[in-house]
Amino acid sequence: MSEQRRLQALQAALAAEHAAVYGYGVVGGRIGERRRADARSAYDAHRARRDMLVREVRDLGGTPAAAAAAYALPFPVPDPAAAVRLAAELEDRVAGVYSDLVRASAGELRRGAAEALREAAVRAVRWRGESVAFPGLAERAADAGPTATPTA
Template sequence: MTVPADTPSAGAPSAGAPSADGGSPSSSPSTPNPPSAGATAALQAALAAEHAAVYAFGVVGAKVPPGPKRDEARAGYAAHQARRDAWQRILAAAGATPAAAAPGYQLPFAVPDPAAAGRLAAEVESRLTAVYADLVAAGSGGLRMTAATALRECVLQCAHWGGASTALPGLAEPAASPSAGSASASGSPR
């Protein structure tokens, strides 16, 4: 995949990108706390999802015409690169081997035109909300805050690209129960 020449480098700072300590981008404690096993697994999942997002945003950028939407796609590409790189640093600092990117990724649908590219961007951001909800749940301290910020950014970007919002981003919508609302005279469910 070719990245446009004026795309910011992967090392460029990005608002909301996690710092190497798992805290906010501006925090710099002298000795970071290593993540728990559950947080490490959630970090690996976030890293794998960001690898896929970088790939997908390369496709998005290639399919939208030059102008504001292309600039937005480049900004998304750079933000996902920055988060991917930060997750790699955090995992390496914790002694874990960061998951490598796959050579390619299966897109959820064909992307023949700019409209489909916008839908892909929204879908990627929507899928990332679940990954970041898991990282929020597994993490603690600065890592949890950084994951919550990433979750928020994905929700906002999903909406920006035309995706649907949910009451609790990153969590599955509860299935409507056919018996919901039907209770016996005593008030207890049947």
């Protein structure tokens, strides 16, 4: 595996985490009180993963991708039900990017990517209430695009 391929996969995961952090800001503003702790926990987890990826990119000699000022959401989020759907969508998309990082890496980086994939899949199940057969893979076939689209 080339260092360039590993760096590209890390940058893609970093971009996905930036988008997830932004998306959970929206979720947190719309989610009902009963699920607010879940949204806060997921937000914190994505911030921690983002920060870890910044360090990984720097360790490989790269310049970490910056977050966009804003991201286009996949659908309007006017209420708590839509916020729950958005949270599940964010997790599905992050899982897809981490499945790419698993394929592009080895050793400790691969273990970390697999753990991030597992965590995203578990959060998606919690949000959605049901699971998919291969988290991170089925979603990639349906949506081969980036996690979210920067709008600025």
